[in-house]
Amino acid sequence: MKNFLFVSAENDAIANCKAGGMADVVRDVPRQLAANGDQVHVVVPAYNRLHHNAFFISDLRIRIRGEESIAYLYEVKPKKDYSGIKHYVIHHPEIVEGNIAHIYNDDPEEPFFTDAVKYFIFNTAVAQAIKQNLFDHVDVIHLHDWHTSFLLFHKRYNLEYSLLKESWFVYSIHNLSLQGIRPLNANFASVNNFFPEIGYEYEVVKDDRYNDCINLMALGIRLADRVHTVSPxxxxxxxxxxQKPEFIGGESLESDLIKADQEGRLYGILNGVNYENIRIAEKGKLYPNILRQLFKWIQEESKKYKSDILANTGEKVVCLLDNPPSFIASSVARMTEQKFYFFKRNPQAFKAILNDLAAQNGIFILLGTGEPEYEALMRDISYEHPNFIFINGQSEDIIDSIYLESDLYFMPSLFEPCGISQMLAMRNGVLCLVHHTGGLIDTVKANINGFAFDGDTIDDKINNMVLAFNNVLEVFYTDKPRWKRMCKNAKEARFSWENTVEQYYSQLYTK
Known part of the structure; x- marks a missing residue:
């Protein structure tokens, strides 16, 4: 039996600790490991809120900025109990709640300033907890994205935590474009300010573009025993x-990744999705679920755009109760460049799709929050197009209904490390239209279990996106046998965690 420690910024196994798909992975993989008879500990930051009503375990005395500070380890109750898994949070006054999903911070003046502070402290506290043997002897430490890579800095350079060298380190890349770049010197949120006593090798930690900075994503790639991407x-x-914007690749880290690959440390393994013990939406509840959530939101003092929520979105949904559409297209995603760059680059292309839908009595439902400029774009377009319903919020009930009741799930991602939304839609037999990139290539097979578009240039991709959407509507309305056959293929596709974790054991967790 192996003893695992998962270290992450998110964990959807506990309440209110999710911003994206990484939280799903950190929820699901430990469950599969435990089902195989292993022991798993999962630790995330408390963000000044997740430790409330949790069980206190221990003080963690750490050194930051040349002084002793105290963090606190708590065990928290998960949404569902599984034998062999324990969930923890680490509290410290400077590990603050963020303004993005109550987790991450957006610092436009100094990117990653606040997050670097809290993850420097979090990683140090995790190292201390391992030293105090609070997770038992850890065989494998599985790190997720740049927020956790500083544990490898402590392993390599901090004599206080030499015990970390006894564990095997796996580093998963969920989104290479976010790299946690911070100054080495002359800044509060810098390595030398937080750890003035620790010597390190400049060439190992530096960012190749900004030579006075550390690149925490690069640190994970360079120092982990195994590096893992979430799709082949x-x-x-x-x-x-x-080659932006046409192609999003190594984002300046391709030389580090090529080196890791040549050393036999880099593996691409497709994420999985659950097929058992899942939340099942009730058919026919999409519009009531939307309206119920809208009325909850307009009662919240902090909720913005209340008049928009009620007068625009709500009014449209009420009309659909008596006049249901014949086709529902949908998307659920954060409002970011990664997810909706094509719409931002050419809003007329998206409007053309909406017009084509309107001609067929179809609607488009988009749910998500994110960058203000993308939210504003979607709100403006929703005012122009009665068949575009923009739900500017997050709701599991609405999302589950969308995955169940849509005719088409649309993922025009500029790039996609893996993607889970397409798997969740396909699990219900809903066809997907995707940009042919990353993990979408590994899951959606064009004209077999879904639809795809691509192109040599951005303009080609956008034109082909509109053409592909027209093709979707043509198949739906003129070739029902083919549509039903593709839906059956989508529902029968399997991206199981059992298979994924089997590959983890053989490729990531074995020396």
Whole structure:
């Protein structure tokens, strides 16, 4: 039996600790490991809120900025109890709640300033907890994205935590474009300010573009025993240099990734999705679920755009109760460049799709929050197009209904390390239209279990996106046998965690 420690910024196994798909992975993989008879500990930051009503375990005395500070380890109750898994949070006054999903911070003046502070402290506290043997002897430490890579800095350079060398380190890349770049010197949120006593090798930690900075994503790639991307195709993408905006590849880290690949440390393994013990939406509840959530939101003092929520979105949904559409297209995603760059680059293309839908009595439902400029774009377009319903919020009930009741799930991602939304839609037999990139290549097979578009240039991709959407509507309305056959293929596709974790054991967790 192995003893695992998962270290992450998110964990959807506990309440209110999710911003994206990484939280799903950190929820699901430990469950599969435990089902195989292993012991798993999962630790995330408390963000000044998740430790409330939790069980106190221990003080963690750490050194930051040349002084002793105290963090606190708590065990928290998960949403569902599984034998062999324990969930923890680490509290410290400077590990603050963020303004993005109450987790991450957006610092436009100094990117990653606040997050670097809290993850420097979090990683140090995790190292201390391992030293105090609070997770028992850890065989494998599985790190997720740049927020956790500083544990490898402590392993390599901090004599206080030499015990970390006894564990095997796996580093998963969920989104290479976010790299946690911070100054080495002359800044509060810098390595030398937080750890003035620790010597390190400049060439190992430095960012190749900003030589006075540390690149925490690069640190994980350079120092982990195994490096993992969340789909095979994304691994191939990031070994090549980016050619923006047409192609998003290694984002300046391709040389580090090529080196890791040549050393036999880099693996691409497709994420899985659950097929058992899942939340099942009730058919026919999409519009009531939307309206119920809208009325909850307009009662919240902090909720913005209340008049928009009620007068625009709500009014449209009420009309659909008596006049249901014949076709529902949908998307659920954060409002970011990664997810909706094509719409931002050419809003007329998206409007053309909406017009084509309107001609067929179809609607488009988009749910998500994110960058203000993308939210504003979607709100403006929703005012122009009665068949576009923009739900500017997050709701599991609405999301579950969308995955169940849509006719088409649309993922025009500029790049996609893996993607889970397409798997969740396909699980219900809903066809997907995707940009042919990353993990979407590994899951959606064009004209077999879904639809795809691509192109040599951005303009080609956008034109082909509109053409592909027209093709979707043509198949739906003129070739029902083919549509039903493709839906059956989508529902029968399997991306199981059992298979994924089997590959983890053989490729990531074995020396």
């Amino acid at each position: 195709s994304y691994k191939q993408d990031i070994l090549k240099p980016s």
